[in-house]
Amino acid sequence: MTAAFRNAGFSALLVCGAAFAQSGYRPAQPGNPLPGIVSAEFELFRIGLDDFIEVEDAGEGLGPAFNGLGCAQCHATPAIGGVSPVAEFRAGRLDAAGNFSVLGGDTLYHLFALPNQECQPAIPPDANVIARRIPIPLFGAGLVEAIPDDAIRALADPDDGNGDGVSGRAAVVVDVATGGERIGRFGWKAQHATLLAFGADAYRNEMGITNDLFPTETAAGIAPETLAVCDAVPDPEDRREPLTGLRGIDAFEAFMKFLAPVERGPAGAAAVRGEAVFASVGCAACHVPVLMTGRDANPVFDRRPVPLYSDLLLHDVATGDGIAQGAAQPNEIRTPALWGLRFRRPLLHDGDAATPEAAVLRHGNEAADAASRFVELPPDDRAALLAFLDSL
Numbered sequence: 001m002t003a004a005f006r007n008a009g010f011s012a013l014l015v016c017g018a019a020f021a022q023s024g025y026r027p028a029q030p031g032n033p034l035p036g037i038v039s040a041e042f043e044l045f046r047i048g049l050d051d052f053i054e055v056e057d058a059g060e061g062l063g064p065a066f067n068g069l070g071c072a073q074c075h076a077t078p079a080i081g082g083v084s085p086v087a088e089f090r091a092g093r094l095d096a097a098g099n100f101s102v103l104g105g106d107t108l109y110h111l112f113a114l115p116n117q118e119c120q121p122a123i124p125p126d127a128n129v130i131a132r133r134i135p136i137p138l139f140g141a142g143l144v145e146a147i148p149d150d151a152i153r154a155l156a157d158p159d160d161g162n163g164d165g166v167s168g169r170a171a172v173v174v175d176v177a178t179g180g181e182r183i184g185r186f187g188w189k190a191q192h193a194t195l196l197a198f199g200a201d202a203y204r205n206e207m208g209i210t211n212d213l214f215p216t217e218t219a220a221g222i223a224p225e226t227l228a229v230c231d232a233v234p235d236p237e238d239r240r241e242p243l244t245g246l247r248g249i250d251a252f253e254a255f256m257k258f259l260a261p262v263e264r265g266p267a268g269a270a271a272v273r274g275e276a277v278f279a280s281v282g283c284a285a286c287h288v289p290v291l292m293t294g295r296d297a298n299p300v301f302d303r304r305p306v307p308l309y310s311d312l313l314l315h316d317v318a319t320g321d322g323i324a325q326g327a328a329q330p331n332e333i334r335t336p337a338l339w340g341l342r343f344r345r346p347l348l349h350d351g352d353a354a355t356p357e358a359a360v361l362r363h364g365n366e367a368a369d370a371a372s373r374f375v376e377l378p379p380d381d382r383a384a385l386l387a388f389l390d391s392l
Protein backbone atom coordinates (compact mmCIF):
# COMPACT_ATOMS: atom_id res chain seq x y z
CA MET A 1 0.00 0.00 0.00
CA THR A 2 1.32 3.42 -0.86
CA ALA A 3 0.02 6.96 -0.70
CA ALA A 4 -3.45 7.24 0.72
CA PHE A 5 -5.77 10.14 0.36
CA ARG A 6 -7.03 11.52 3.60
CA ASN A 7 -10.48 12.29 4.78
CA ALA A 8 -10.19 15.99 5.54
CA GLY A 9 -12.84 15.79 8.23
CA PHE A 10 -10.64 13.43 10.13
CA SER A 11 -7.48 15.49 10.33
CA ALA A 12 -8.55 17.34 13.48
CA LEU A 13 -9.20 14.03 15.17
CA LEU A 14 -5.84 12.68 14.05
CA VAL A 15 -3.98 15.65 15.47
CA CYS A 16 -5.55 15.39 18.90
CA GLY A 17 -5.44 11.60 18.80
CA ALA A 18 -2.93 10.85 21.53
CA ALA A 19 -4.55 13.07 24.14
CA PHE A 20 -7.92 11.80 23.01
CA ALA A 21 -6.82 8.20 23.42
CA GLN A 22 -5.71 8.66 26.98
CA SER A 23 -8.37 10.96 28.34
CA GLY A 24 -11.13 8.37 28.74
CA TYR A 25 -13.30 10.59 26.54
CA ARG A 26 -16.46 8.86 25.34
CA PRO A 27 -17.08 9.33 21.64
CA ALA A 28 -20.28 10.95 20.55
CA GLN A 29 -19.65 10.61 16.83
CA PRO A 30 -19.59 7.39 14.82
CA GLY A 31 -16.16 6.67 13.36
CA ASN A 32 -14.11 7.46 16.44
CA PRO A 33 -11.72 4.96 18.01
CA LEU A 34 -12.60 2.98 21.13
CA PRO A 35 -12.24 5.11 24.24
CA GLY A 36 -9.36 4.03 26.45
CA ILE A 37 -6.96 2.78 23.77
CA VAL A 38 -3.32 3.74 24.26
CA SER A 39 -1.31 5.89 21.84
CA ALA A 40 0.31 2.93 20.07
CA GLU A 41 -3.14 1.50 19.41
CA PHE A 42 -4.38 4.86 18.23
CA GLU A 43 -1.46 4.98 15.80
CA LEU A 44 -2.44 1.54 14.43
CA PHE A 45 -6.04 2.70 14.12
CA ARG A 46 -4.89 5.75 12.18
CA ILE A 47 -2.67 3.74 9.82
CA GLY A 48 -5.54 1.30 9.33
CA LEU A 49 -7.94 4.13 8.57
CA ASP A 50 -5.55 5.43 5.90
CA ASP A 51 -5.42 2.03 4.24
CA PHE A 52 -9.17 1.58 4.60
CA ILE A 53 -9.91 4.79 2.67
CA GLU A 54 -7.17 4.23 0.09
CA VAL A 55 -8.31 3.89 -3.52
CA GLU A 56 -6.35 1.15 -5.34
CA ASP A 57 -5.48 0.83 -9.00
CA ALA A 58 -4.40 -1.98 -11.32
CA GLY A 59 -0.71 -1.31 -10.67
CA GLU A 60 -1.27 -2.11 -7.00
CA GLY A 61 -3.10 -5.33 -7.82
CA LEU A 62 -6.73 -4.24 -8.13
CA GLY A 63 -8.70 -6.84 -10.08
CA PRO A 64 -8.84 -8.79 -12.32
CA ALA A 65 -12.45 -8.73 -11.06
CA PHE A 66 -13.65 -6.50 -8.25
CA ASN A 67 -16.63 -4.86 -6.59
CA GLY A 68 -14.94 -1.68 -5.38
CA LEU A 69 -11.68 0.30 -5.38
CA GLY A 70 -11.38 0.64 -1.62
CA CYS A 71 -12.99 -0.57 1.58
CA ALA A 72 -14.48 2.83 2.39
CA GLN A 73 -16.43 2.94 -0.87
CA CYS A 74 -18.88 0.48 0.64
CA HIS A 75 -18.29 1.31 4.32
CA ALA A 76 -18.76 5.09 4.47
CA THR A 77 -22.03 6.16 6.15
CA PRO A 78 -22.50 7.81 8.62
CA ALA A 79 -18.69 7.67 8.97
CA ILE A 80 -15.82 5.60 7.61
CA GLY A 81 -16.54 2.02 8.72
CA GLY A 82 -20.29 2.27 8.09
CA VAL A 83 -22.35 1.22 5.09
CA SER A 84 -23.24 2.41 1.57
CA PRO A 85 -26.26 1.76 -0.59
CA VAL A 86 -24.48 -0.78 -2.79
CA ALA A 87 -25.29 -4.43 -3.33
CA GLU A 88 -23.16 -7.24 -4.56
CA PHE A 89 -24.29 -10.46 -6.21
CA ARG A 90 -23.96 -14.12 -5.41
CA ALA A 91 -25.46 -16.89 -7.50
CA GLY A 92 -25.64 -20.68 -7.72
CA ARG A 93 -28.04 -23.53 -8.16
CA LEU A 94 -30.47 -25.18 -5.75
CA ASP A 95 -32.01 -28.53 -6.67
CA ALA A 96 -35.48 -29.71 -5.75
CA ALA A 97 -34.14 -31.40 -2.59
CA GLY A 98 -32.60 -28.10 -1.43
CA ASN A 99 -28.99 -29.07 -2.23
CA PHE A 100 -26.87 -26.12 -3.28
CA SER A 101 -24.19 -26.24 -5.94
CA VAL A 102 -21.56 -23.69 -6.79
CA LEU A 103 -21.30 -22.97 -10.52
CA GLY A 104 -18.02 -21.80 -12.05
CA GLY A 105 -15.98 -22.27 -8.86
CA ASP A 106 -17.36 -19.36 -6.82
CA THR A 107 -20.71 -17.89 -5.76
CA LEU A 108 -19.53 -14.26 -5.96
CA TYR A 109 -20.15 -12.50 -9.30
CA HIS A 110 -18.07 -9.34 -9.34
CA LEU A 111 -19.53 -6.10 -10.64
CA PHE A 112 -16.46 -4.98 -12.59
CA ALA A 113 -13.30 -6.29 -14.26
CA LEU A 114 -9.92 -5.01 -15.51
CA PRO A 115 -8.38 -4.28 -17.96
CA ASN A 116 -10.98 -5.39 -20.49
CA GLN A 117 -14.07 -7.50 -19.91
CA GLU A 118 -12.34 -10.84 -20.43
CA CYS A 119 -12.25 -11.46 -16.69
CA GLN A 120 -15.80 -10.25 -16.01
CA PRO A 121 -17.75 -13.09 -14.35
CA ALA A 122 -21.14 -13.67 -15.93
CA ILE A 123 -24.00 -15.28 -14.02
CA PRO A 124 -24.61 -18.52 -15.93
CA PRO A 125 -28.10 -19.24 -17.29
CA ASP A 126 -28.30 -22.44 -15.22
CA ALA A 127 -28.15 -20.42 -11.98
CA ASN A 128 -31.57 -20.49 -10.34
CA VAL A 129 -30.56 -18.48 -7.25
CA ILE A 130 -29.33 -14.90 -7.53
CA ALA A 131 -28.83 -13.12 -4.23
CA ARG A 132 -28.04 -9.51 -3.41
CA ARG A 133 -26.11 -8.57 -0.27
CA ILE A 134 -25.52 -5.15 1.20
CA PRO A 135 -22.64 -4.04 3.44
CA ILE A 136 -22.56 -4.52 7.21
CA PRO A 137 -21.22 -1.67 9.40
CA LEU A 138 -17.98 -2.24 11.32
CA PHE A 139 -18.54 -0.01 14.37
CA GLY A 140 -17.69 -2.01 17.49
CA ALA A 141 -16.36 -4.95 15.47
CA GLY A 142 -13.39 -5.42 17.82
CA LEU A 143 -15.72 -6.00 20.75
CA VAL A 144 -17.72 -8.52 18.70
CA GLU A 145 -14.47 -10.30 17.86
CA ALA A 146 -13.63 -10.47 21.58
CA ILE A 147 -16.81 -12.40 22.46
CA PRO A 148 -15.65 -15.95 23.25
CA ASP A 149 -16.82 -18.80 21.02
CA ASP A 150 -18.34 -20.48 24.08
CA ALA A 151 -20.56 -17.47 24.80
CA ILE A 152 -22.07 -17.81 21.32
CA ARG A 153 -22.28 -21.60 21.54
CA ALA A 154 -24.12 -21.29 24.85
CA LEU A 155 -26.99 -19.47 23.10
CA ALA A 156 -27.41 -22.10 20.38
CA ASP A 157 -30.41 -24.41 20.46
CA PRO A 158 -30.12 -26.20 17.11
CA ASP A 159 -32.89 -28.73 17.79
CA ASP A 160 -35.12 -26.27 19.63
CA GLY A 161 -34.74 -28.21 22.87
CA ASN A 162 -36.70 -25.58 24.80
CA GLY A 163 -39.61 -25.70 22.34
CA ASP A 164 -39.87 -21.95 21.79
CA GLY A 165 -39.76 -22.29 18.01
CA VAL A 166 -36.35 -20.58 17.83
CA SER A 167 -33.42 -22.83 16.94
CA GLY A 168 -30.21 -20.85 16.37
CA ARG A 169 -27.08 -22.62 15.22
CA ALA A 170 -23.50 -21.60 15.94
CA ALA A 171 -21.51 -21.36 12.69
CA VAL A 172 -18.46 -23.60 13.02
CA VAL A 173 -15.91 -22.30 10.50
CA VAL A 174 -12.24 -22.91 9.80
CA ASP A 175 -10.12 -19.86 10.59
CA VAL A 176 -7.98 -19.33 7.48
CA ALA A 177 -5.15 -17.82 9.54
CA THR A 178 -4.70 -20.72 11.98
CA GLY A 179 -6.51 -23.67 10.38
CA GLY A 180 -8.38 -24.13 13.67
CA GLU A 181 -12.13 -24.34 14.20
CA ARG A 182 -13.84 -21.20 15.43
CA ILE A 183 -17.35 -19.84 15.77
CA GLY A 184 -18.08 -17.49 12.87
CA ARG A 185 -19.77 -14.19 13.70
CA PHE A 186 -18.93 -11.79 10.84
CA GLY A 187 -20.83 -11.61 7.54
CA TRP A 188 -24.48 -12.31 6.73
CA LYS A 189 -23.61 -16.02 6.80
CA ALA A 190 -21.35 -15.82 9.89
CA GLN A 191 -18.65 -16.96 7.49
CA HIS A 192 -15.64 -15.62 9.44
CA ALA A 193 -14.66 -15.53 13.12
CA THR A 194 -11.96 -12.86 12.96
CA LEU A 195 -11.43 -9.42 11.51
CA LEU A 196 -8.09 -10.45 10.04
CA ALA A 197 -9.77 -13.24 8.06
CA PHE A 198 -12.73 -11.11 6.96
CA GLY A 199 -10.52 -8.22 5.91
CA ALA A 200 -8.23 -10.56 3.95
CA ASP A 201 -11.26 -12.15 2.28
CA ALA A 202 -12.63 -8.70 1.42
CA TYR A 203 -9.27 -7.52 0.06
CA ARG A 204 -9.19 -10.44 -2.38
CA ASN A 205 -12.92 -10.84 -3.07
CA GLU A 206 -14.09 -7.21 -3.10
CA MET A 207 -10.97 -5.69 -4.63
CA GLY A 208 -9.02 -8.54 -6.22
CA ILE A 209 -5.94 -7.90 -4.07
CA THR A 210 -4.41 -11.24 -3.19
CA ASN A 211 -2.76 -11.59 0.21
CA ASP A 212 -1.16 -14.11 2.55
CA LEU A 213 -4.53 -15.57 3.60
CA PHE A 214 -6.18 -15.50 0.15
CA PRO A 215 -3.19 -15.86 -2.21
CA THR A 216 -4.88 -16.63 -5.55
CA GLU A 217 -7.02 -14.50 -7.86
CA THR A 218 -10.62 -15.55 -8.36
CA ALA A 219 -13.51 -14.69 -10.64
CA ALA A 220 -16.38 -17.15 -11.14
CA GLY A 221 -16.12 -19.11 -14.35
CA ILE A 222 -12.79 -17.56 -15.49
CA ALA A 223 -9.79 -19.86 -15.99
CA PRO A 224 -6.60 -19.16 -13.98
CA GLU A 225 -4.60 -18.61 -17.20
CA THR A 226 -7.00 -15.85 -18.26
CA LEU A 227 -6.90 -14.30 -14.78
CA ALA A 228 -3.10 -14.24 -14.99
CA VAL A 229 -3.29 -12.25 -18.23
CA CYS A 230 -5.85 -9.76 -16.88
CA ASP A 231 -3.77 -9.13 -13.75
CA ALA A 232 -0.07 -9.84 -14.08
CA VAL A 233 0.96 -8.36 -10.71
CA PRO A 234 2.70 -11.19 -8.79
CA ASP A 235 0.66 -12.74 -5.97
CA PRO A 236 0.31 -12.08 -3.12
CA GLU A 237 -0.24 -8.45 -4.06
CA ASP A 238 -0.53 -7.23 -0.47
CA ARG A 239 3.00 -6.53 0.78
CA ARG A 240 4.45 -5.33 4.06
CA GLU A 241 4.89 -1.56 4.23
CA PRO A 242 8.63 -1.05 4.80
CA LEU A 243 8.06 1.74 7.34
CA THR A 244 5.50 0.06 9.57
CA GLY A 245 6.09 -3.63 8.83
CA LEU A 246 2.34 -4.00 8.42
CA ARG A 247 0.53 -5.74 5.61
CA GLY A 248 -2.65 -4.13 4.30
CA ILE A 249 -4.65 -6.90 5.99
CA ASP A 250 -3.01 -6.11 9.36
CA ALA A 251 -3.88 -2.44 8.94
CA PHE A 252 -7.53 -3.20 8.13
CA GLU A 253 -7.68 -5.47 11.17
CA ALA A 254 -6.35 -2.72 13.44
CA PHE A 255 -8.75 -0.07 12.13
CA MET A 256 -11.78 -2.33 12.57
CA LYS A 257 -10.66 -3.66 15.93
CA PHE A 258 -10.27 -0.23 17.48
CA LEU A 259 -13.35 1.34 15.87
CA ALA A 260 -15.84 2.30 18.59
CA PRO A 261 -19.46 1.15 18.54
CA VAL A 262 -22.14 3.68 17.67
CA GLU A 263 -23.57 5.07 20.89
CA ARG A 264 -27.28 4.89 21.63
CA GLY A 265 -29.24 7.91 20.44
CA PRO A 266 -31.53 9.88 22.73
CA ALA A 267 -34.20 7.56 24.15
CA GLY A 268 -37.47 9.14 25.28
CA ALA A 269 -40.08 7.46 27.47
CA ALA A 270 -41.58 5.59 24.51
CA ALA A 271 -38.20 4.14 23.50
CA VAL A 272 -37.53 2.98 27.06
CA ARG A 273 -40.93 1.29 27.23
CA GLY A 274 -40.37 -0.04 23.70
CA GLU A 275 -37.38 -2.07 24.83
CA ALA A 276 -39.64 -3.97 27.25
CA VAL A 277 -42.13 -4.58 24.43
CA PHE A 278 -39.25 -5.79 22.22
CA ALA A 279 -38.37 -8.37 24.87
CA SER A 280 -41.97 -9.36 25.61
CA VAL A 281 -42.88 -10.20 22.00
CA GLY A 282 -39.78 -12.39 21.67
CA CYS A 283 -37.43 -10.25 19.57
CA ALA A 284 -34.71 -10.58 22.20
CA ALA A 285 -34.63 -14.37 21.75
CA CYS A 286 -32.37 -13.71 18.75
CA HIS A 287 -31.55 -10.02 19.08
CA VAL A 288 -29.93 -10.69 22.48
CA PRO A 289 -29.39 -7.24 24.04
CA VAL A 290 -25.92 -7.76 25.54
CA LEU A 291 -23.09 -10.28 25.19
CA MET A 292 -19.86 -10.09 27.19
CA THR A 293 -16.28 -10.18 25.90
CA GLY A 294 -13.99 -12.71 27.55
CA ARG A 295 -10.88 -12.23 29.66
CA ASP A 296 -8.40 -10.19 27.68
CA ALA A 297 -4.95 -8.85 28.43
CA ASN A 298 -6.07 -5.56 26.87
CA PRO A 299 -8.36 -3.70 29.30
CA VAL A 300 -10.50 -2.20 26.50
CA PHE A 301 -11.59 -5.72 25.54
CA ASP A 302 -11.51 -7.35 28.99
CA ARG A 303 -14.98 -8.56 30.15
CA ARG A 304 -16.81 -5.68 28.52
CA PRO A 305 -20.55 -5.62 27.86
CA VAL A 306 -21.31 -5.52 24.12
CA PRO A 307 -24.84 -4.12 23.60
CA LEU A 308 -25.20 -5.40 20.05
CA TYR A 309 -28.71 -6.95 20.07
CA SER A 310 -27.65 -10.17 18.37
CA ASP A 311 -26.93 -13.77 19.34
CA LEU A 312 -24.55 -14.05 16.35
CA LEU A 313 -26.26 -17.35 15.49
CA LEU A 314 -27.62 -18.60 12.18
CA HIS A 315 -31.41 -18.66 11.89
CA ASP A 316 -34.05 -19.38 9.30
CA VAL A 317 -36.38 -16.41 9.45
CA ALA A 318 -37.75 -17.07 5.93
CA THR A 319 -35.44 -14.51 4.32
CA GLY A 320 -32.55 -16.85 3.44
CA ASP A 321 -30.72 -15.89 0.27
CA GLY A 322 -30.53 -19.42 -1.18
CA ILE A 323 -26.71 -19.51 -1.01
CA ALA A 324 -24.81 -22.07 1.07
CA GLN A 325 -21.63 -20.47 2.44
CA GLY A 326 -19.30 -21.41 5.27
CA ALA A 327 -21.41 -23.25 7.85
CA ALA A 328 -24.64 -21.56 6.72
CA GLN A 329 -27.37 -23.36 4.83
CA PRO A 330 -29.15 -21.62 1.95
CA ASN A 331 -32.10 -20.69 4.21
CA GLU A 332 -29.97 -19.30 7.07
CA ILE A 333 -28.85 -15.76 7.88
CA ARG A 334 -26.90 -14.64 10.96
CA THR A 335 -28.91 -12.39 13.28
CA PRO A 336 -27.71 -8.89 12.46
CA ALA A 337 -26.67 -6.63 15.31
CA LEU A 338 -29.15 -3.80 15.80
CA TRP A 339 -26.78 -1.29 17.41
CA GLY A 340 -26.44 1.76 15.19
CA LEU A 341 -29.67 0.83 13.36
CA ARG A 342 -30.71 4.49 13.17
CA PHE A 343 -27.80 5.15 10.80
CA ARG A 344 -28.49 2.17 8.55
CA ARG A 345 -30.73 2.08 5.48
CA PRO A 346 -31.74 -0.01 3.64
CA LEU A 347 -32.20 -3.05 5.89
CA LEU A 348 -32.05 -6.86 5.63
CA HIS A 349 -29.23 -8.73 3.90
CA ASP A 350 -30.63 -7.88 0.47
CA GLY A 351 -31.49 -4.26 1.23
CA ASP A 352 -35.11 -5.06 0.56
CA ALA A 353 -36.54 -3.25 3.61
CA ALA A 354 -36.74 0.54 3.68
CA THR A 355 -37.77 0.77 7.35
CA PRO A 356 -37.33 -1.27 10.54
CA GLU A 357 -41.04 -2.03 10.44
CA ALA A 358 -40.76 -3.43 6.90
CA ALA A 359 -37.80 -5.55 8.06
CA VAL A 360 -39.82 -6.98 10.97
CA LEU A 361 -42.75 -7.78 8.68
CA ARG A 362 -40.43 -9.95 6.53
CA HIS A 363 -39.61 -12.19 9.56
CA GLY A 364 -41.14 -15.69 9.35
CA ASN A 365 -40.32 -19.32 10.23
CA GLU A 366 -38.27 -19.21 13.47
CA ALA A 367 -39.35 -15.59 13.96
CA ALA A 368 -42.99 -16.13 12.87
CA ASP A 369 -44.38 -16.03 16.43
CA ALA A 370 -42.48 -12.85 17.30
CA ALA A 371 -43.58 -11.21 14.04
CA SER A 372 -47.24 -12.09 14.59
CA ARG A 373 -47.12 -10.81 18.17
CA PHE A 374 -45.64 -7.60 16.73
CA VAL A 375 -48.51 -7.32 14.25
CA GLU A 376 -51.06 -7.88 17.00
CA LEU A 377 -49.60 -5.23 19.32
CA PRO A 378 -51.85 -2.32 20.30
CA PRO A 379 -50.78 0.72 18.21
CA ASP A 380 -49.04 2.53 21.08
CA ASP A 381 -46.98 -0.54 21.99
CA ARG A 382 -45.99 -1.01 18.38
CA ALA A 383 -45.01 2.66 18.17
CA ALA A 384 -42.98 2.28 21.36
CA LEU A 385 -41.13 -0.73 19.96
CA LEU A 386 -40.33 1.20 16.77
CA ALA A 387 -39.20 4.21 18.84
CA PHE A 388 -36.85 1.87 20.67
CA LEU A 389 -35.40 0.61 17.36
CA ASP A 390 -34.97 4.23 16.22
CA SER A 391 -32.96 4.97 19.38
CA LEU A 392 -30.36 2.28 18.63
Ligand code: HEC
Pocket: 067, 068, 069, 070, 071, 072, 073, 074, 075, 086, 087, 088, 133, 134, 135, 136, 137, 138, 141, 185, 186, 187, 188, 189, 195, 198, 199, 200, 202, 203, 206, 207, 252, 256
Ligand atom coordinates in the same frame (compact mmCIF):
# COMPACT_ATOMS: atom_id res chain seq x y z
C1 HEC B 1 -18.17 -3.41 -2.96
C2 HEC B 1 -18.51 -3.14 -1.60
C3 HEC B 1 -17.55 -3.54 -0.51
C4 HEC B 1 -16.21 -3.28 -0.40
C5 HEC B 1 -15.30 -2.60 -1.40
C6 HEC B 1 -15.81 -3.80 0.89
N1 HEC B 1 -16.88 -4.34 1.54
FE1 HEC B 1 -16.90 -5.09 3.43
N2 HEC B 1 -18.80 -5.71 3.17
C7 HEC B 1 -19.53 -5.54 2.01
C8 HEC B 1 -20.68 -6.42 2.01
C9 HEC B 1 -21.72 -6.54 0.91
C10 HEC B 1 -20.64 -7.12 3.23
C11 HEC B 1 -21.53 -8.28 3.64
C12 HEC B 1 -20.93 -9.47 2.92
C13 HEC B 1 -21.45 -10.83 3.24
O1 HEC B 1 -21.73 -11.12 4.40
O2 HEC B 1 -21.52 -11.63 2.30
C14 HEC B 1 -19.45 -6.65 3.94
C15 HEC B 1 -19.08 -7.08 5.20
C16 HEC B 1 -17.88 -6.76 5.80
C17 HEC B 1 -17.47 -7.21 7.11
C18 HEC B 1 -18.31 -8.04 8.09
C19 HEC B 1 -18.79 -7.16 9.24
C20 HEC B 1 -19.70 -7.85 10.25
O3 HEC B 1 -19.82 -7.34 11.37
O4 HEC B 1 -20.30 -8.87 9.94
C21 HEC B 1 -16.18 -6.78 7.30
C22 HEC B 1 -15.32 -7.05 8.52
C23 HEC B 1 -15.80 -6.04 6.12
N3 HEC B 1 -16.87 -6.02 5.22
C24 HEC B 1 -14.56 -5.45 5.92
C25 HEC B 1 -14.16 -4.90 4.71
C26 HEC B 1 -12.79 -4.50 4.42
C27 HEC B 1 -11.63 -4.56 5.39
C28 HEC B 1 -12.77 -4.06 3.14
C29 HEC B 1 -11.58 -3.61 2.30
C30 HEC B 1 -10.51 -4.57 2.20
C31 HEC B 1 -14.13 -4.16 2.64
N4 HEC B 1 -14.94 -4.69 3.60
C32 HEC B 1 -14.51 -3.78 1.36
C33 HEC B 1 -19.22 -4.68 0.97
C34 HEC B 1 -17.96 -4.22 0.71
Ligand code: HEC
Pocket: 166, 167, 278, 281, 282, 283, 284, 285, 286, 287, 315, 317, 319, 320, 333, 334, 335, 336, 337, 338, 344, 346, 347, 348, 349, 350, 356, 359, 360, 363, 366, 367, 370, 371, 374, 389
Ligand atom coordinates in the same frame (compact mmCIF):
# COMPACT_ATOMS: atom_id res chain seq x y z
C1 HEC C 1 -35.52 -16.23 15.23
C2 HEC C 1 -34.61 -15.12 15.38
C3 HEC C 1 -35.17 -13.72 15.25
C4 HEC C 1 -36.23 -13.16 15.95
C5 HEC C 1 -37.13 -13.82 16.97
C6 HEC C 1 -36.31 -11.80 15.49
N1 HEC C 1 -35.33 -11.54 14.58
FE1 HEC C 1 -34.98 -9.76 13.65
N2 HEC C 1 -33.64 -10.66 12.45
C7 HEC C 1 -33.24 -11.98 12.53
C8 HEC C 1 -32.44 -12.29 11.37
C9 HEC C 1 -31.79 -13.62 11.08
C10 HEC C 1 -32.41 -11.13 10.59
C11 HEC C 1 -31.69 -10.95 9.24
C12 HEC C 1 -32.65 -11.30 8.13
C13 HEC C 1 -32.12 -10.96 6.75
O1 HEC C 1 -31.35 -10.01 6.61
O2 HEC C 1 -32.48 -11.65 5.81
C14 HEC C 1 -33.15 -10.10 11.33
C15 HEC C 1 -33.24 -8.78 10.90
C16 HEC C 1 -33.86 -7.78 11.65
C17 HEC C 1 -33.84 -6.37 11.34
C18 HEC C 1 -33.05 -5.73 10.20
C19 HEC C 1 -31.63 -5.44 10.66
C20 HEC C 1 -30.67 -5.12 9.57
O3 HEC C 1 -29.51 -4.82 9.88
O4 HEC C 1 -30.99 -5.21 8.37
C21 HEC C 1 -34.58 -5.73 12.30
C22 HEC C 1 -34.85 -4.24 12.41
C23 HEC C 1 -35.09 -6.75 13.18
N3 HEC C 1 -34.62 -7.98 12.76
C24 HEC C 1 -35.90 -6.53 14.26
C25 HEC C 1 -36.59 -7.55 14.93
C26 HEC C 1 -37.70 -7.31 15.84
C27 HEC C 1 -38.26 -5.96 16.21
C28 HEC C 1 -38.10 -8.54 16.27
C29 HEC C 1 -39.28 -8.86 17.15
C30 HEC C 1 -40.59 -8.52 16.60
C31 HEC C 1 -37.23 -9.53 15.66
N4 HEC C 1 -36.33 -8.88 14.83
C32 HEC C 1 -37.27 -10.89 15.91
C33 HEC C 1 -33.55 -12.85 13.53
C34 HEC C 1 -34.62 -12.69 14.41
